[in-house]
Amino acid sequence: NSKVIQTPRYLVKGQGQKAKMRCIPEKGHPVVFWYQQNKNNEFKFLINFQNQEVLQQIDMTEKRFSAECPSNSPCSLEIQSSEAGDSALYLCASSRDSSGNTLYFGEGSRLIVV
Amino acid sequence: AQSVTQPDARVTVSEGASLQLRCKYSSSVTPYLFWYVQYPRQGLQLLLKYYSGDPVVQGVNGFEAEFSKSNSSFHLRKASVHWSDSAVYFCAVSMMGSGTYQRFGTGTKLQVVP
Structure with missing residues:
Protein backbone atom coordinates (compact mmCIF):
# COMPACT_ATOMS: atom_id res chain seq x y z
CA ASN A 1 0.00 0.00 0.00
CA SER A 2 1.23 3.44 -0.94
CA LYS A 3 2.45 5.68 1.85
CA VAL A 4 2.21 8.71 -0.40
CA ILE A 5 -1.35 9.91 -0.16
CA GLN A 6 -2.96 11.72 -3.07
CA THR A 7 -6.40 13.29 -3.12
CA PRO A 8 -8.77 13.32 -4.83
CA ARG A 9 -8.45 10.09 -6.79
CA TYR A 10 -10.65 11.48 -9.54
CA LEU A 11 -11.74 14.94 -10.58
CA VAL A 12 -13.82 16.15 -13.48
CA LYS A 13 -13.55 19.77 -14.56
CA GLY A 14 -14.88 21.90 -17.34
CA GLN A 15 -12.55 23.77 -19.61
CA GLY A 16 -11.38 26.95 -17.97
CA GLN A 17 -12.02 25.68 -14.44
CA LYS A 18 -9.38 25.32 -11.77
CA ALA A 19 -8.27 21.82 -10.81
CA LYS A 20 -6.47 21.24 -7.53
CA MET A 21 -4.73 18.08 -6.37
CA ARG A 22 -3.04 17.36 -3.07
CA CYS A 23 -0.25 15.10 -1.94
CA ILE A 24 1.06 14.04 1.45
CA PRO A 25 4.59 12.67 0.96
CA GLU A 26 5.99 9.72 2.83
CA LYS A 27 7.09 10.65 6.33
CA GLY A 28 10.68 11.82 6.42
CA HIS A 29 10.90 12.48 2.69
CA ARG A 64 -0.27 27.52 -16.04
CA PHE A 65 0.08 25.76 -12.71
CA SER A 66 0.29 26.86 -9.14
CA ALA A 67 2.19 24.50 -6.86
CA GLU A 68 3.42 24.58 -3.31
CA CYS A 69 4.64 22.38 -0.49
CA PRO A 70 3.98 24.34 2.69
CA SER A 71 5.41 23.27 5.99
CA ASN A 72 3.08 20.94 7.94
CA SER A 73 0.46 20.89 5.17
CA PRO A 74 -0.10 18.76 2.08
CA CYS A 75 1.65 19.69 -1.12
CA SER A 76 -0.67 20.89 -3.85
CA LEU A 77 -0.74 21.25 -7.60
CA GLU A 78 -3.41 23.44 -9.18
CA ILE A 79 -4.13 24.04 -12.83
CA GLN A 80 -5.35 27.61 -13.09
CA SER A 81 -7.45 27.13 -16.23
CA SER A 82 -8.02 23.53 -17.32
CA GLU A 83 -7.67 22.53 -20.95
CA ALA A 84 -8.70 19.29 -22.67
CA GLY A 85 -5.04 18.36 -23.06
CA ASP A 86 -4.62 18.41 -19.29
CA SER A 87 -6.68 15.23 -18.96
CA ALA A 88 -4.21 12.78 -17.45
CA LEU A 89 -3.08 10.98 -14.31
CA TYR A 90 -1.14 13.29 -12.03
CA LEU A 91 1.37 11.40 -9.95
CA CYS A 92 3.04 12.65 -6.83
CA ALA A 93 6.22 10.97 -5.64
CA SER A 94 8.49 11.57 -2.70
CA SER A 95 12.14 10.76 -2.09
CA ARG A 96 14.71 10.84 0.68
CA ASP A 97 16.88 13.22 -1.28
CA SER A 98 17.14 15.11 -4.54
CA SER A 99 20.08 13.22 -6.00
CA GLY A 100 18.33 10.69 -8.18
CA ASN A 101 17.20 8.35 -5.44
CA THR A 102 14.22 6.00 -5.50
CA LEU A 103 10.80 7.57 -5.95
CA TYR A 104 7.83 6.48 -3.86
CA PHE A 105 4.62 7.13 -5.73
CA GLY A 106 1.06 7.82 -4.71
CA GLU A 107 -1.84 6.28 -6.58
CA GLY A 108 -2.42 9.44 -8.56
CA SER A 109 -5.21 11.90 -9.22
CA ARG A 110 -7.00 11.32 -12.50
CA LEU A 111 -8.17 14.54 -14.09
CA ILE A 112 -10.80 14.54 -16.81
CA VAL A 113 -11.42 17.85 -18.53
CA VAL A 114 -14.74 17.94 -20.37
CA ALA B 1 19.91 14.91 -21.27
CA GLN B 2 19.19 11.31 -20.52
CA SER B 3 16.41 9.34 -22.17
CA VAL B 4 14.94 5.87 -22.07
CA THR B 5 13.41 3.73 -24.79
CA GLN B 6 11.27 0.68 -24.19
CA PRO B 7 10.88 -0.80 -27.67
CA ASP B 8 8.10 -3.24 -26.84
CA ALA B 9 4.75 -1.70 -26.04
CA ARG B 10 3.17 -5.09 -25.29
CA VAL B 11 4.56 -8.49 -24.37
CA THR B 12 2.54 -11.67 -23.88
CA VAL B 13 4.05 -14.71 -22.18
CA SER B 14 2.68 -17.95 -20.87
CA GLU B 15 2.53 -18.54 -17.15
CA GLY B 16 5.70 -20.28 -16.02
CA ALA B 17 7.73 -19.05 -18.98
CA SER B 18 10.74 -16.78 -18.70
CA LEU B 19 10.52 -13.07 -19.37
CA GLN B 20 12.73 -10.32 -20.69
CA LEU B 21 11.58 -6.72 -20.99
CA ARG B 22 13.93 -4.45 -22.87
CA CYS B 23 15.18 -1.01 -21.90
CA LYS B 24 17.72 1.12 -23.73
CA TYR B 25 19.04 4.34 -22.30
CA SER B 26 20.89 7.31 -23.63
CA SER B 27 23.28 9.16 -21.37
CA SER B 28 26.71 10.73 -21.59
CA VAL B 29 27.72 9.13 -18.29
CA THR B 30 26.61 6.05 -16.43
CA PRO B 31 23.23 6.93 -15.01
CA TYR B 32 21.10 5.59 -12.22
CA LEU B 33 18.63 3.08 -13.65
CA PHE B 34 15.32 1.87 -12.27
CA TRP B 35 12.50 -0.51 -13.07
CA TYR B 36 9.04 0.22 -11.71
CA VAL B 37 5.78 -1.69 -12.03
CA GLN B 38 2.31 -0.16 -12.23
CA TYR B 39 -0.75 -2.27 -11.49
CA PRO B 40 -4.17 -1.04 -12.62
CA ARG B 41 -5.42 2.02 -10.74
CA GLN B 42 -2.22 2.22 -8.69
CA GLY B 43 0.93 4.27 -8.61
CA LEU B 44 4.36 2.98 -9.56
CA GLN B 45 6.28 0.64 -7.29
CA LEU B 46 10.02 0.09 -7.42
CA LEU B 47 11.19 -3.34 -8.55
CA LEU B 48 14.93 -2.71 -8.54
CA LYS B 49 17.60 -0.10 -9.16
CA TYR B 50 21.18 0.12 -10.36
CA TYR B 51 23.66 2.69 -9.16
CA SER B 52 27.04 1.01 -9.66
CA GLY B 53 28.93 -2.22 -9.10
CA ASP B 54 27.65 -5.68 -10.01
CA PRO B 55 25.80 -5.27 -13.31
CA VAL B 56 23.17 -7.82 -12.31
CA VAL B 57 20.83 -6.48 -9.68
CA GLN B 58 18.20 -8.44 -7.85
CA GLY B 59 14.77 -7.01 -7.13
CA VAL B 60 11.52 -7.99 -5.54
CA ASN B 61 9.35 -10.95 -6.51
CA GLY B 62 12.13 -12.76 -8.40
CA PHE B 63 12.92 -9.97 -10.85
CA GLU B 64 16.46 -9.10 -11.84
CA ALA B 65 18.01 -6.75 -14.35
CA GLU B 66 21.35 -6.54 -16.07
CA PHE B 67 23.16 -3.31 -16.81
CA SER B 68 25.26 -3.26 -19.98
CA LYS B 69 27.35 -0.18 -20.62
CA SER B 70 28.45 -1.41 -24.04
CA ASN B 71 24.84 -1.88 -25.15
CA SER B 72 23.37 1.03 -23.16
CA SER B 73 20.77 -1.36 -21.86
CA PHE B 74 19.11 -2.37 -18.63
CA HIS B 75 16.87 -5.32 -19.45
CA LEU B 76 14.51 -6.79 -16.88
CA ARG B 77 14.25 -10.56 -16.48
CA LYS B 78 12.29 -13.13 -14.58
CA ALA B 79 12.82 -16.86 -14.75
CA SER B 80 9.18 -17.91 -14.33
CA VAL B 81 6.26 -15.50 -14.56
CA HIS B 82 2.99 -15.72 -12.67
CA TRP B 83 -0.40 -14.40 -13.74
CA SER B 84 -0.12 -11.74 -11.03
CA ASP B 85 2.88 -10.25 -12.86
CA SER B 86 0.50 -8.85 -15.47
CA ALA B 87 1.03 -5.09 -15.26
CA VAL B 88 2.81 -2.22 -16.99
CA TYR B 89 6.56 -2.04 -16.44
CA PHE B 90 8.50 1.20 -16.70
CA CYS B 91 12.21 1.76 -17.04
CA ALA B 92 13.58 5.05 -15.73
CA VAL B 93 16.90 6.87 -15.75
CA SER B 94 18.35 9.70 -13.74
CA MET B 95 21.67 11.35 -13.10
CA MET B 96 23.52 11.70 -9.86
CA GLY B 97 23.34 15.20 -8.56
CA SER B 98 21.12 17.54 -6.68
CA GLY B 99 17.85 18.51 -8.27
CA THR B 100 17.75 15.78 -10.87
CA TYR B 101 14.57 14.00 -11.80
CA GLN B 102 13.88 10.61 -13.29
CA ARG B 103 12.94 10.24 -16.94
CA PHE B 104 10.63 7.38 -17.81
CA GLY B 105 10.11 5.17 -20.81
CA THR B 106 6.62 4.67 -22.18
CA GLY B 107 6.27 1.29 -20.55
CA THR B 108 5.76 -2.31 -21.60
CA LYS B 109 2.40 -3.86 -20.87
CA LEU B 110 2.92 -7.46 -19.80
CA GLN B 111 0.12 -9.96 -20.17
CA VAL B 112 0.61 -13.38 -18.65
CA VAL B 113 -1.70 -15.99 -20.17
CA PRO B 114 -2.52 -19.49 -18.90
Whole structure:
Protein backbone atom coordinates (compact mmCIF):
# COMPACT_ATOMS: atom_id res chain seq x y z
CA ASN A 1 0.00 0.00 0.00
CA SER A 2 1.23 3.44 -0.94
CA LYS A 3 2.45 5.68 1.85
CA VAL A 4 2.21 8.71 -0.40
CA ILE A 5 -1.35 9.91 -0.16
CA GLN A 6 -2.96 11.72 -3.07
CA THR A 7 -6.40 13.29 -3.12
CA PRO A 8 -8.77 13.32 -4.83
CA ARG A 9 -8.45 10.09 -6.79
CA TYR A 10 -10.65 11.48 -9.54
CA LEU A 11 -11.74 14.94 -10.58
CA VAL A 12 -13.82 16.15 -13.48
CA LYS A 13 -13.55 19.77 -14.56
CA GLY A 14 -14.88 21.90 -17.34
CA GLN A 15 -12.55 23.77 -19.61
CA GLY A 16 -11.38 26.95 -17.97
CA GLN A 17 -12.02 25.68 -14.44
CA LYS A 18 -9.38 25.32 -11.77
CA ALA A 19 -8.27 21.82 -10.81
CA LYS A 20 -6.47 21.24 -7.53
CA MET A 21 -4.73 18.08 -6.37
CA ARG A 22 -3.04 17.36 -3.07
CA CYS A 23 -0.25 15.10 -1.94
CA ILE A 24 1.06 14.04 1.45
CA PRO A 25 4.59 12.67 0.96
CA GLU A 26 5.99 9.72 2.83
CA LYS A 27 7.09 10.65 6.33
CA GLY A 28 10.68 11.82 6.42
CA HIS A 29 10.90 12.48 2.69
CA PRO A 30 11.81 16.11 2.05
CA VAL A 31 11.69 15.92 -1.75
CA VAL A 32 8.42 15.85 -3.69
CA PHE A 33 7.91 15.40 -7.42
CA TRP A 34 4.87 15.87 -9.63
CA TYR A 35 4.55 14.04 -12.93
CA GLN A 36 1.81 13.96 -15.55
CA GLN A 37 1.14 10.53 -17.09
CA ASN A 38 -0.97 10.66 -20.24
CA LYS A 39 -3.04 7.93 -21.85
CA ASN A 40 -0.03 6.86 -23.94
CA ASN A 41 1.99 6.30 -20.74
CA GLU A 42 4.22 9.26 -21.49
CA PHE A 43 5.54 10.84 -18.32
CA LYS A 44 6.07 14.56 -18.12
CA PHE A 45 8.01 15.95 -15.18
CA LEU A 46 6.21 19.02 -13.88
CA ILE A 47 7.95 20.29 -10.76
CA ASN A 48 9.88 19.18 -7.71
CA PHE A 49 10.37 20.61 -4.25
CA GLN A 50 12.86 20.16 -1.48
CA ASN A 51 11.05 21.06 1.70
CA GLN A 52 9.21 24.20 0.69
CA GLU A 53 11.55 25.32 -2.08
CA VAL A 54 11.09 24.68 -5.81
CA LEU A 55 14.07 22.82 -7.26
CA GLN A 56 13.01 22.64 -10.90
CA GLN A 57 9.90 23.18 -12.98
CA ILE A 58 9.08 23.14 -16.65
CA ASP A 59 7.76 26.17 -18.52
CA MET A 60 4.21 24.83 -18.65
CA THR A 61 4.11 24.50 -14.90
CA GLU A 62 5.43 27.97 -14.35
CA LYS A 63 2.89 29.49 -16.73
CA ARG A 64 -0.27 27.52 -16.04
CA PHE A 65 0.08 25.76 -12.71
CA SER A 66 0.29 26.86 -9.14
CA ALA A 67 2.19 24.50 -6.86
CA GLU A 68 3.42 24.58 -3.31
CA CYS A 69 4.64 22.38 -0.49
CA PRO A 70 3.98 24.34 2.69
CA SER A 71 5.41 23.27 5.99
CA ASN A 72 3.08 20.94 7.94
CA SER A 73 0.46 20.89 5.17
CA PRO A 74 -0.10 18.76 2.08
CA CYS A 75 1.65 19.69 -1.12
CA SER A 76 -0.67 20.89 -3.85
CA LEU A 77 -0.74 21.25 -7.60
CA GLU A 78 -3.41 23.44 -9.18
CA ILE A 79 -4.13 24.04 -12.83
CA GLN A 80 -5.35 27.61 -13.09
CA SER A 81 -7.45 27.13 -16.23
CA SER A 82 -8.02 23.53 -17.32
CA GLU A 83 -7.67 22.53 -20.95
CA ALA A 84 -8.70 19.29 -22.67
CA GLY A 85 -5.04 18.36 -23.06
CA ASP A 86 -4.62 18.41 -19.29
CA SER A 87 -6.68 15.23 -18.96
CA ALA A 88 -4.21 12.78 -17.45
CA LEU A 89 -3.08 10.98 -14.31
CA TYR A 90 -1.14 13.29 -12.03
CA LEU A 91 1.37 11.40 -9.95
CA CYS A 92 3.04 12.65 -6.83
CA ALA A 93 6.22 10.97 -5.64
CA SER A 94 8.49 11.57 -2.70
CA SER A 95 12.14 10.76 -2.09
CA ARG A 96 14.71 10.84 0.68
CA ASP A 97 16.88 13.22 -1.28
CA SER A 98 17.14 15.11 -4.54
CA SER A 99 20.08 13.22 -6.00
CA GLY A 100 18.33 10.69 -8.18
CA ASN A 101 17.20 8.35 -5.44
CA THR A 102 14.22 6.00 -5.50
CA LEU A 103 10.80 7.57 -5.95
CA TYR A 104 7.83 6.48 -3.86
CA PHE A 105 4.62 7.13 -5.73
CA GLY A 106 1.06 7.82 -4.71
CA GLU A 107 -1.84 6.28 -6.58
CA GLY A 108 -2.42 9.44 -8.56
CA SER A 109 -5.21 11.90 -9.22
CA ARG A 110 -7.00 11.32 -12.50
CA LEU A 111 -8.17 14.54 -14.09
CA ILE A 112 -10.80 14.54 -16.81
CA VAL A 113 -11.42 17.85 -18.53
CA VAL A 114 -14.74 17.94 -20.37
CA ALA B 1 19.91 14.91 -21.27
CA GLN B 2 19.19 11.31 -20.52
CA SER B 3 16.41 9.34 -22.17
CA VAL B 4 14.94 5.87 -22.07
CA THR B 5 13.41 3.73 -24.79
CA GLN B 6 11.27 0.68 -24.19
CA PRO B 7 10.88 -0.80 -27.67
CA ASP B 8 8.10 -3.24 -26.84
CA ALA B 9 4.75 -1.70 -26.04
CA ARG B 10 3.17 -5.09 -25.29
CA VAL B 11 4.56 -8.49 -24.37
CA THR B 12 2.54 -11.67 -23.88
CA VAL B 13 4.05 -14.71 -22.18
CA SER B 14 2.68 -17.95 -20.87
CA GLU B 15 2.53 -18.54 -17.15
CA GLY B 16 5.70 -20.28 -16.02
CA ALA B 17 7.73 -19.05 -18.98
CA SER B 18 10.74 -16.78 -18.70
CA LEU B 19 10.52 -13.07 -19.37
CA GLN B 20 12.73 -10.32 -20.69
CA LEU B 21 11.58 -6.72 -20.99
CA ARG B 22 13.93 -4.45 -22.87
CA CYS B 23 15.18 -1.01 -21.90
CA LYS B 24 17.72 1.12 -23.73
CA TYR B 25 19.04 4.34 -22.30
CA SER B 26 20.89 7.31 -23.63
CA SER B 27 23.28 9.16 -21.37
CA SER B 28 26.71 10.73 -21.59
CA VAL B 29 27.72 9.13 -18.29
CA THR B 30 26.61 6.05 -16.43
CA PRO B 31 23.23 6.93 -15.01
CA TYR B 32 21.10 5.59 -12.22
CA LEU B 33 18.63 3.08 -13.65
CA PHE B 34 15.32 1.87 -12.27
CA TRP B 35 12.50 -0.51 -13.07
CA TYR B 36 9.04 0.22 -11.71
CA VAL B 37 5.78 -1.69 -12.03
CA GLN B 38 2.31 -0.16 -12.23
CA TYR B 39 -0.75 -2.27 -11.49
CA PRO B 40 -4.17 -1.04 -12.62
CA ARG B 41 -5.42 2.02 -10.74
CA GLN B 42 -2.22 2.22 -8.69
CA GLY B 43 0.93 4.27 -8.61
CA LEU B 44 4.36 2.98 -9.56
CA GLN B 45 6.28 0.64 -7.29
CA LEU B 46 10.02 0.09 -7.42
CA LEU B 47 11.19 -3.34 -8.55
CA LEU B 48 14.93 -2.71 -8.54
CA LYS B 49 17.60 -0.10 -9.16
CA TYR B 50 21.18 0.12 -10.36
CA TYR B 51 23.66 2.69 -9.16
CA SER B 52 27.04 1.01 -9.66
CA GLY B 53 28.93 -2.22 -9.10
CA ASP B 54 27.65 -5.68 -10.01
CA PRO B 55 25.80 -5.27 -13.31
CA VAL B 56 23.17 -7.82 -12.31
CA VAL B 57 20.83 -6.48 -9.68
CA GLN B 58 18.20 -8.44 -7.85
CA GLY B 59 14.77 -7.01 -7.13
CA VAL B 60 11.52 -7.99 -5.54
CA ASN B 61 9.35 -10.95 -6.51
CA GLY B 62 12.13 -12.76 -8.40
CA PHE B 63 12.92 -9.97 -10.85
CA GLU B 64 16.46 -9.10 -11.84
CA ALA B 65 18.01 -6.75 -14.35
CA GLU B 66 21.35 -6.54 -16.07
CA PHE B 67 23.16 -3.31 -16.81
CA SER B 68 25.26 -3.26 -19.98
CA LYS B 69 27.35 -0.18 -20.62
CA SER B 70 28.45 -1.41 -24.04
CA ASN B 71 24.84 -1.88 -25.15
CA SER B 72 23.37 1.03 -23.16
CA SER B 73 20.77 -1.36 -21.86
CA PHE B 74 19.11 -2.37 -18.63
CA HIS B 75 16.87 -5.32 -19.45
CA LEU B 76 14.51 -6.79 -16.88
CA ARG B 77 14.25 -10.56 -16.48
CA LYS B 78 12.29 -13.13 -14.58
CA ALA B 79 12.82 -16.86 -14.75
CA SER B 80 9.18 -17.91 -14.33
CA VAL B 81 6.26 -15.50 -14.56
CA HIS B 82 2.99 -15.72 -12.67
CA TRP B 83 -0.40 -14.40 -13.74
CA SER B 84 -0.12 -11.74 -11.03
CA ASP B 85 2.88 -10.25 -12.86
CA SER B 86 0.50 -8.85 -15.47
CA ALA B 87 1.03 -5.09 -15.26
CA VAL B 88 2.81 -2.22 -16.99
CA TYR B 89 6.56 -2.04 -16.44
CA PHE B 90 8.50 1.20 -16.70
CA CYS B 91 12.21 1.76 -17.04
CA ALA B 92 13.58 5.05 -15.73
CA VAL B 93 16.90 6.87 -15.75
CA SER B 94 18.35 9.70 -13.74
CA MET B 95 21.67 11.35 -13.10
CA MET B 96 23.52 11.70 -9.86
CA GLY B 97 23.34 15.20 -8.56
CA SER B 98 21.12 17.54 -6.68
CA GLY B 99 17.85 18.51 -8.27
CA THR B 100 17.75 15.78 -10.87
CA TYR B 101 14.57 14.00 -11.80
CA GLN B 102 13.88 10.61 -13.29
CA ARG B 103 12.94 10.24 -16.94
CA PHE B 104 10.63 7.38 -17.81
CA GLY B 105 10.11 5.17 -20.81
CA THR B 106 6.62 4.67 -22.18
CA GLY B 107 6.27 1.29 -20.55
CA THR B 108 5.76 -2.31 -21.60
CA LYS B 109 2.40 -3.86 -20.87
CA LEU B 110 2.92 -7.46 -19.80
CA GLN B 111 0.12 -9.96 -20.17
CA VAL B 112 0.61 -13.38 -18.65
CA VAL B 113 -1.70 -15.99 -20.17
CA PRO B 114 -2.52 -19.49 -18.90
